Amino acid sequence: MRTLMWVGWTNLRRDRVAQALTFLLPIVFFSIFATVFGGQGDAATARIRIAVVDDDRSEVSARLIEGLRNEKSLRTQTTSDASGTGAILDRAAAERLVREGDVPVAIVIPAGLGAAFSENGFAGGGPAVQLLSDVSDRIAPQVVLGLLQKVAMTAAPDLLMQGGMRQFEKHAGAMTPQQKAAVDEWLPRLKTQGQSNGAGGTAASAGAMPITVDVVDVMRTDNRRGSLISFYAAGIGVMFLLFSSVAGAGGALLDEAETGTLERLLSTNIGMTGILVGKWILLALIGCLQLTVMFLWGRVAFGLPLFSHLPGFAVMTLFTAAAAAALGLVLASLARSRAQLSGFSTILILTMSALGGSMFPRFLMSEGMQKVGLLTFNAWALDGYLKVFWRQAAIWQLWPQILVLVTLTGVFLSVARLLARRWEAA
Amino acid sequence: MNVLTVRDARKRFGQVAALDGATFELRHGELLALLGPNGAGKTTLIRAITGRVRLDGGEIRLFDRVLGGSRTAPELGIVPQEIALYPLLTARENLHAFGGLHGLAGKELQQQVDWALERIGLLDRAAEIVKQFSGGMRRRLNIACGVLHRPRVVLLDEPTVGVDPQSRDRIYDMLADLAASGVSLLLTTHHLEEAEARCSRTVIIDHGKAIAAGTMSELVDQTVGRFRLVTLRLDAPLDAETALKVAGRSNGSAIEGDGHVLKARMQDVASELPPLLQCIRTAGRTVDDVEVRGPSLQSVFIHLTGRELRE
Numbered sequence: 001m002r003t004l005m006w007v008g009w010t011n012l013r014r015d016r017v018a019q020a021l022t023f024l025l026p027i028v029f030f031s032i033f034a035t036v037f038g039g040q041g042d043a044a045t046a047r048i049r050i051a052v053v054d055d056d057r058s059e060v061s062a063r064l065i066e067g068l069r070n071e072k073s074l075r076t077q078t079t080s081d082a083s084g085t086g087a088i089l090d091r092a093a094a095e096r097l098v099r100e101g102d103v104p105v106a107i108v109i110p111a112g113l114g115a116a117f118s119e120n121g122f123a124g125g126g127p128a129v130q131l132l133s134d135v136s137d138r139i140a141p142q143v144v145l146g147l148l149q150k151v152a153m154t155a156a157p158d159l160l161m162q163g164g165m166r167q168f169e170k171h172a173g174a175m176t177p178q179q180k181a182a183v184d185e186w187l188p189r190l191k192t193q194g195q196s197n198g199a200g201g202t203a204a205s206a207g208a209m210p211i212t213v214d215v216v217d218v219m220r221t222d223n224r225r226g227s228l229i230s231f232y233a234a235g236i237g238v239m240f241l242l243f244s245s246v247a248g249a250g251g252a253l254l255d256e257a258e259t260g261t262l263e264r265l266l267s268t269n270i271g272m273t274g275i276l277v278g279k280w281i282l283l284a285l286i287g288c289l290q291l292t293v294m295f296l297w298g299r300v301a302f303g304l305p306l307f308s309h310l311p312g313f314a315v316m317t318l319f320t321a322a323a324a325a326a327l328g329l330v331l332a333s334l335a336r337s338r339a340q341l342s343g344f345s346t347i348l349i350l351t352m353s354a355l356g357g358s359m360f361p362r363f364l365m366s367e368g369m370q371k372v373g374l375l376t377f378n379a380w381a382l383d384g385y386l387k388v389f390w391r392q393a394a395i396w397q398l399w400p401q402i403l404v405l406v407t408l409t410g411v412f413l414s415v416a417r418l419l420a421r422r423w424e425a426a
Numbered sequence: 427m428n429v430l431t432v433r434d435a436r437k438r439f440g441q442v443a444a445l446d447g448a449t450f451e452l453r454h455g456e457l458l459a460l461l462g463p464n465g466a467g468k469t470t471l472i473r474a475i476t477g478r479v480r481l482d483g484g485e486i487r488l489f490d491r492v493l494g495g496s497r498t499a500p501e502l503g504i505v506p507q508e509i510a511l512y513p514l515l516t517a518r519e520n521l522h523a524f525g526g527l528h529g530l531a532g533k534e535l536q537q538q539v540d541w542a543l544e545r546i547g548l549l550d551r552a553a554e555i556v557k558q559f560s561g562g563m564r565r566r567l568n569i570a571c572g573v574l575h576r577p578r579v580v581l582l583d584e585p586t587v588g589v590d591p592q593s594r595d596r597i598y599d600m601l602a603d604l605a606a607s608g609v610s611l612l613l614t615t616h617h618l619e620e621a622e623a624r625c626s627r628t629v630i631i632d633h634g635k636a637i638a639a640g641t642m643s644e645l646v647d648q649t650v651g652r653f654r655l656v657t658l659r660l661d662a663p664l665d666a667e668t669a670l671k672v673a674g675r676s677n678g679s680a681i682e683g684d685g686h687v688l689k690a691r692m693q694d695v696a697s698e699l700p701p702l703l704q705c706i707r708t709a710g711r712t713v714d715d716v717e718v719r720g721p722s723l724q725s726v727f728i729h730l731t732g733r734e735l736r737e
Binding site: 269 | 439473476477478480481492496497498500502503504506507508510511512524527528529571587
């Protein structure tokens, strides 16, 4: 018994892959999930980026925008660039930002809102504020809607009170000069209080709201469920594409090296570069086939709108499979044995999938995590599929994703070629 | 004419000198055995010739061209020690694949595949996947894949490892045919009997050096000489006096075991054996068995290295 335990322990001590799978992988996964769903320690949920269009240009709209800016859970932009530069946003530009996924929500403050707000106060009745949203993110529009109502109640209490007084006089008769003087003296203090409330202010009332909000789904997709399924099909598909590419590349290089066929291939006219290119093309084609089968199953079983997005799907699948195949070759060239490849790639692929959005959408993650996710192959591939199936993007609009995937493919192939030199000559 | 010349080949892996000045040549149309124990440097030499190992010193010439770089010279055919075949492909498909990669195509490829299948006796099993083949069949196919493109020089690394005697004979018949057709073959082996019986010349390599080279008779002349070892088994042990007499009648004789076995080295058995037998008969002993053994590669190897080949 003791001998068996000693043998097992010694094996574990000398097997770095087994150690990583046993101790490192659980920690990595725990950290990723804890960071995503645990709110990163003291910080609350991720800040939601919103765009605001001010068609009213009144004191009320200015106060609303100021109030939104002061909200700690929001990151507000009123210009085409998030840094505050660029043209002032109009409705079309804001809608484009939502459609292209730059922000999940845009608020359009209509002309006349300030006048109605000042006139009616709590009674509301002015033109409706529009909330342009991308419902692929189901959380952000709800959060923004609540915060908008809160800001409306707290950002301009003096103006709200003025409107209220007008309504009071309209229905209950004019106030006495002494009452008017007392109110005029109170209003500046109320204004100061409203400004200092900022993000810390609380909703004055849960009942009547001073502004009306219309939520507009700017994606207007004809098959929302199917489009969402395509997102998950891509997420799972890309993760398994990576697994199969690594397994295929391992078979292509490590097995051939172990059985001696690689040595024999190297003695032919083809050379190492030819061998790698041949393996890469085959792996990429198999990857394309794998993703196609997955999406076809999604079409048959879940109504995924594959055929209406065929060109975009084909482009994304081709470049994604090409990059995955190249990554597989890098890992296979790096590993010394099948066992090493299997352990190392499992850790890497699961981590990349978790960070890159294959397991849960990246918009659920904090901004920092989303940025980290962009270092992964998965994030770019999934962004591309999301653009095709959800944002109805034209093929040319996929250029950032394609550029990154092509660059990664080139880098991966170059690294694989460098690493493969070890098989050519000792 | 030398087709391949290795001069002072040196290669170190860390502290280990895998090749330490190995020098030999391969001649046109010969089957040359590179004989040595495990770790002697045989495989490193083969890999250096194919470009898989970069030499630290020395040079390798193929048809008077110095080899360099990692590209394998097109005149070479390689038969690795491992069964370098695709197990899920049929014999014919394997030959097609490797022939195609060597630049054969169309009718020429088809003809060569049929020729190879016929040569290795697998024409009737050509459509079966390799995974189902016996070890010997795989070995033969392994060789066929290396010679399919008609290389002028074939390098074979332990081509008969793990093969039954029948398959081994078949393999050597095939290699002999190739040699007869003008192909030069260099094979590594640690089977003394194979090198002795089947190869035109032998290079003995040990600790990264070629310590002797030549035909069997050349090696014998260079090392142990042309003595025969005669072993006599007697019905009863010789007494000390008779043993001394016997010793005086033969060169380097020795009594072994419990005195029943007598060994003697003889230059001319026909003239030296009868007086020895007479001496034993006079002493009242009967010879039950006589064995006469000529010099072998084993004795050459022991003479050169001071140890058995498989040590």
